[in-house]
Amino acid sequence: MASVTLDKINKIFGSTHIIKDVDLDIGDGEFVVFVGPSGCGKSTLLRLIAGLESISDGTLSIGETVVNELPPRERGVGMVFQSYALYPHMTVYENMAFGLKLAKASKETVDDRVMATARILQLEELLDRKPKALSGGQRQRVAMGRAMAREPRILLFDEPLSNLDASLRVQMRNEIARLHNRLGSTMIYVTHDQVEAMTLADKIVVLNGGRIEQVGSPHELYQRPATKFVAGFIGSPTMNFMPASLAGQAEAGCRVQVEGIGELSLPQAAGEHAAGAALTLGVRPEHLRLEAASSDNAFEIVNVEYLGNEVYVYLEPMAGETLLIHRSEAPSRWQEGQRVALVPDPQHVHLFDADNRALKASRARAVA
Amino acid sequence: MTSRRFNKLAARVGFWGLVALVVVVAVFPFYYAVITSLKPSGDLFRVELWPSTWDLANYVQVFTQRSFIQAIFNSILVATSVVFIALLLGITASYALGRVRFRGRSTVLLVILGVSMFPQVAVLSGLFEVIRALNLYNNPGGLILSYTIFTLPFTVWVLTTFMRQLPMELEEAAIMDGATPWVTITKVFLPLMWPAMATTGLLAFIAAWNEFLFALTFTLTDSQRTVPVAIALLSGGSAYELPWGPIMAASVIVTVPLVVLVIIFQRRIVSGLTAGAVKG
Numbered sequence: 001m002a003s004v005t006l007d008k009i010n011k012i013f014g015s016t017h018i019i020k021d022v023d024l025d026i027g028d029g030e031f032v033v034f035v036g037p038s039g040c041g042k043s044t045l046l047r048l049i050a051g052l053e054s055i056s057d058g059t060l061s062i063g064e065t066v067v068n069e070l071p072p073r074e075r076g077v078g079m080v081f082q083s084y085a086l087y088p089h090m091t092v093y094e095n096m097a098f099g100l101k102l103a104k105a106s107k108e109t110v111d112d113r114v115m116a117t118a119r120i121l122q123l124e125e126l127l128d129r130k131p132k133a134l135s136g137g138q139r140q141r142v143a144m145g146r147a148m149a150r151e152p153r154i155l156l157f158d159e160p161l162s163n164l165d166a167s168l169r170v171q172m173r174n175e176i177a178r179l180h181n182r183l184g185s186t187m188i189y190v191t192h193d194q195v196e197a198m199t200l201a202d203k204i205v206v207l208n209g210g211r212i213e214q215v216g217s218p219h220e221l222y223q224r225p226a227t228k229f230v231a232g233f234i235g236s237p238t239m240n241f242m243p244a245s246l247a248g249q250a251e252a253g254c255r256v257q258v259e260g261i262g263e264l265s266l267p268q269a270a271g272e273h274a275a276g277a278a279l280t281l282g283v284r285p286e287h288l289r290l291e292a293a294s295s296d297n298a299f300e301i302v303n304v305e306y307l308g309n310e311v312y313v314y315l316e317p318m319a320g321e322t323l324l325i326h327r328s329e330a331p332s333r334w335q336e337g338q339r340v341a342l343v344p345d346p347q348h349v350h351l352f353d354a355d356n357r358a359l360k361a362s363r364a365r366a367v368a
Numbered sequence: 369m370t371s372r373r374f375n376k377l378a379a380r381v382g383f384w385g386l387v388a389l390v391v392v393v394a395v396f397p398f399y400y401a402v403i404t405s406l407k408p409s410g411d412l413f414r415v416e417l418w419p420s421t422w423d424l425a426n427y428v429q430v431f432t433q434r435s436f437i438q439a440i441f442n443s444i445l446v447a448t449s450v451v452f453i454a455l456l457l458g459i460t461a462s463y464a465l466g467r468v469r470f471r472g473r474s475t476v477l478l479v480i481l482g483v484s485m486f487p488q489v490a491v492l493s494g495l496f497e498v499i500r501a502l503n504l505y506n507n508p509g510g511l512i513l514s515y516t517i518f519t520l521p522f523t524v525w526v527l528t529t530f531m532r533q534l535p536m537e538l539e540e541a542a543i544m545d546g547a548t549p550w551v552t553i554t555k556v557f558l559p560l561m562w563p564a565m566a567t568t569g570l571l572a573f574i575a576a577w578n579e580f581l582f583a584l585t586f587t588l589t590d591s592q593r594t595v596p597v598a599i600a601l602l603s604g605g606s607a608y609e610l611p612w613g614p615i616m617a618a619s620v621i622v623t624v625p626l627v628v629l630v631i632i633f634q635r636r637i638v639s640g641l642t643a644g645a646v647k648g
Contacts, residue, residue, distance in 0.1 A: 052540055079544045085541040146545070
């Protein structure tokens, strides 16, 4: 078990700059999830930590040691691959024992460790099987067992659940979370699925275009996204964005003019932005209220999705084409074709400036 | 009988007729060689599909020639050495060419392919000089060297293609487990590459076993000859008589090992050993 420190890490492949000045501290025993769209560099970052790719610039430390030049086996890391990559000609036992044998562990040590790992992962019955005789979930557990058997200080997961079907994915997600609670080891997990990130992580790292957008707990990221990208990435259905302009300062916050909604008084401080500055208003689907339409501020309901416990209402603004989503508990009285007005909850509204940075709440009305 | 049923029947008859034709064309010469080898010398030129009298005299004659036994031994030595060396070099080369990214990799592959296109005759005299210079003339070593040269391009190409198909993550998993490239090759890739190795090894063996031109050119004495040359040089009672009986017997003797090898390795070639490595 150990902490990991990334200091100005860069990765350049030929002429493409994949990882740009990434700084990150991962505490001992933390469960950190790298999340982001495909091509954001999250897997590359994991492979840099694993030692499968070389670091172009910057310092990577595990514990107190700088490991930039160390090969994977000396870094004390174990990795679970997306495709599992089990050795097909070896039994489950041999798969898990391979690394230990290469490390020249004694026969008893190998046996002890493999059996202990198998017990944790409930693989005892399967030790004599070959990978092709295992189900997807079992292969997944063997892959984790192989990574754990050498008792690495850090466990790395590269999209480990993306090959499983939906129900098995939920089950394995649960098992990984319980495994982390039991082992207490540092884990770094890469996924493009924000639900996995939210449910597993102590700390989420949102990556975009090779840069860190925001680091924080799932709660922080959901409640106070630092950028428009994070706001749009975290949460399902995604946050609604509407163009807005700054109408002026207010005593504790600011006033913004939003097309189709009207003027709102919000707790965010306008800071150095002048009146008339272009902003983006972000509201999560559950923080919108629908009301019967008055004359000019109308949205048309184009679709209503009934999910049993909740209802998604899709709204089309009179001007503009991006659909907005409203979420409420079922049942809903709204129907397709109706005209409605939108009332955002000012306490849960986000404002982003032209650089897509979130405006902070002014001190006077800051909410915890 | 309806026309549809008739068509179906005709298609079946046509299909099996073609199969029979292919089998006859492929197998009949060998069958006739076997029969001829079992005939007494007086019956040799009587055309018949089943010999009226059986006689093992031809086999006895072949096996009592010391030089022929020596030739079989030479052939086994040369062919197995070629297979072993070609596979060892082929596997290691294919790891580099299939897995390691380096500048000029495709150029190297193309050069290897180009080398394999030279006809034997074109390099014969040059190779002869090389073998004389290396002091390998009239020595199995000379044959091993020259066969390996001609077998390697094919071996490397096939193994490289196969190596590239093995999932990248498998190698990375081995690296994470602390394996060096050599351990990765021997402990992880080799067991998975059996089908490819069986195929290329078998083809290399057959090529070395059957080769005639180099074997004739690079050897001088009976004790160093391989089987194809030994058969060609089998002489009859006089200069005007070709000893067909012993030639056929010798041909059958040297063909049987190949048939047996192909049957043994057929299963290896067919079996899909990578099943279960990754989801799919």
